[in-house]
Structure formats: structure tokens, C-alpha cells
Amino acid sequence: MSDTLTVAVLGTGIMGAGMARNLSAAGHDVRAWNRTAARAEPLAADGVRVVADPAQAVRGADAVVTMLLDGPATRAVVESAADALPRGAVWLQTGTVGPDAQAALAAYAAERGLLFVDAPVLGTRPVADAGQLTVLAAGPQAARAVADKVFDAVGGNTIWLPGDAADGPASRLKLVINNWVLALTAATGETLALAKALGVDPERFFEAIDGGALDNQYLRMKAAAILGGDFAPNFTVEGAAKDLRLIVAAGEAAGARLDLAAAGAARFQRAADQGHAAQDMSAAYFASFAP
Numbered sequence: 001m002s003d004t005l006t007v008a009v010l011g012t013g014i015m016g017a018g019m020a021r022n023l024s025a026a027g028h029d030v031r032a033w034n035r036t037a038a039r040a041e042p043l044a045a046d047g048v049r050v051v052a053d054p055a056q057a058v059r060g061a062d063a064v065v066t067m068l069l070d071g072p073a074t075r076a077v078v079e080s081a082a083d084a085l086p087r088g089a090v091w092l093q094t095g096t097v098g099p100d101a102q103a104a105l106a107a108y109a110a111e112r113g114l115l116f117v118d119a120p121v122l123g124t125r126p127v128a129d130a131g132q133l134t135v136l137a138a139g140p141q142a143a144r145a146v147a148d149k150v151f152d153a154v155g156g157n158t159i160w161l162p163g164d165a166a167d168g169p170a171s172r173l174k175l176v177i178n179n180w181v182l183a184l185t186a187a188t189g190e191t192l193a194l195a196k197a198l199g200v201d202p203e204r205f206f207e208a209i210d211g212g213a214l215d216n217q218y219l220r221m222k223a224a225a226i227l228g229g230d231f232a233p234n235f236t237v238e239g240a241a242k243d244l245r246l247i248v249a250a251g252e253a254a255g256a257r258l259d260l261a262a263a264g265a266a267r268f269q270r271a272a273d274q275g276h277a278a279q280d281m282s283a284a285y286f287a288s289f290a291p
Helices: 016-025 037-046 054-058 071-080 099-111 125-129 141-154 169-198 202-209 217-228 237-253 259-276 281-289
Strands: 006-010 029-033 063-066 090-093 115-118 133-137 155-160
Touching: 006 016, 006 054, 016 029, 016 037, 016 063, 016 125, 016 141, 029 037, 029 054, 054 071, 063 071, 063 141, 071 099, 090 099, 090 141, 099 115, 099 169, 099 237, 115 133, 115 141, 115 169, 133 141, 133 169, 141 155, 169 202, 169 217, 169 237, 169 259, 169 281, 202 217, 217 281, 237 259, 237 281, 259 281
Parallel strands: 006 029, 006 063, 063 090, 090 115, 133 155
Antiparallel strands: none
8 A cells, every 4th residue: 555545535624624634734635625615715825625515525536525514414425426426435423413313424434445545533623723723533444544644644544443433432432531621611611600699709719720720721711712702613603512412412412411511412412603703712601691
């Protein structure tokens, strides 16, 4: 196998753009497609071939990377390129779609003769841009050689998990991790909103917890964004609401009632409905002041 792969990247939003750039920087032949073409066009300056439709991207590809919002969007895009998909190509499904959708996508991949890898990633826009994502992966041994070349280009760490990709072991772990991250994000916003409502200087809060068990880097990072009014998206409010709905559904299906996640889903959706859907998920802070 050549060290250089032909890679199709379907979805070049907050995460996918950085992934495409880093694949190109690693020497791979990268073709990128995005539903909103203008968002993909800047990638041409980084040696990425921006194409007009998914079929152009996947034709002759060794690997297909999908980084789209949810399961239905991913299925629709891949189906639109079905006739151009090479049998035996490796499909790396990196979006957060939940175990049920992941199983359906794996079944479709089997029908099309594709090697399917359940491969959600951990990170934000700066992490993706730096090629330092953490990749959670599960899939057939036959896909590993190609998959690892892609993961080496986009990530700083790959964790291969045992189990069949159709069972979504990586997707399940991703939901567990996201549940924690989103709970911290929501709690940070609510705490700062409460401080504002009670007339408490937030710096006194940080002074009180400084260096103790209650202090952490993620709290500081999201609080700085809120207090500084910087809501440039690293992960959007809309995406957070979608993930929390997946988390609640997965928990219920497995017999776990997730009250905080359900409340969080409503909170992020309220912020989205206020007009913050495309902002960073820290903008869920404003949900505390919704009418």
C-alpha cells in the first residue's frame, strides 16, 4: 500500500475543515465536499480539492471520512454518492450520531461492500486545526492500515476499542464523554448566570475555588468565553442540544434515566431558539435569561 491515500472528506464544518487540511498537509490526496460550498472553498489554498458533490469526492477514494451533524444527514449524503463508492473503501464515520444511527450506517456500509469504522473524535476547532484530536475507533482489522494513516494525520491519540463497529462501542464511549463535557458547560453557564442575578462578582467565585478540588481548566476556559463575550464556535449550541438528545435516548434505551441530560437538552435548545444555535455552546448561558 502506498503511503499516500486518496481521502474524501464529507462535511467541512468546525471539525471537518481542520481534518481536511491536516490530511492534505500529511501528503494525502484530499477531496472535500460541504453542503454549503463557500465554507469548503478556503481549503483549496491548503491543497485540498474542493468538489461540487459527494460522488466526485468519493470516486476512487481509499478512505471516506464523514463529519456531519447527525445520522440522517450522514446517511443521505453517503447514499447520494452510492454509485461512486468503491467497494472495499474504508468508511471512517467520525461524527457523533449515537449508537442506533451508527448501527444503521454500519449495515448500509456492509450492503455497499465498505469497511466501516466507528470513529467519533474528541476535540474542538483549535484541536482539529492542530491535528491533535483524540480518535475513538472500532472496526475490522482489514480497515486498520488505511484508518491509522488517516488518524495519524488528524489526531494526536487513537484509542482502538474491542467490538464490532456495528455495535458502536466508540459511539457509546463518545456519548459518555460528551455527557460529562456538556454537564460542565451547562453548570458553568448557570453558575455565572446566578452570580449575575445575585450581584456576585464572578472573580470572588474563582478566588474561592482557586487551586482546590472544585477548580478545573475546562471551567476556566468556558467561563472566560462567557465573561469575555467570545462565542466564536468551537462546538455549537445546536450540536450540544443534538448530542444531549442522543444521550437521553441512549440512556433510556439501556435503562438509565438521565435527568440532568434531559434538562440540559432543554436548556441548550432554549438558547438555540433565542438565536444562539450557531454560537459556541457556552452561549447556553443566555438560556438563564430567556423569557
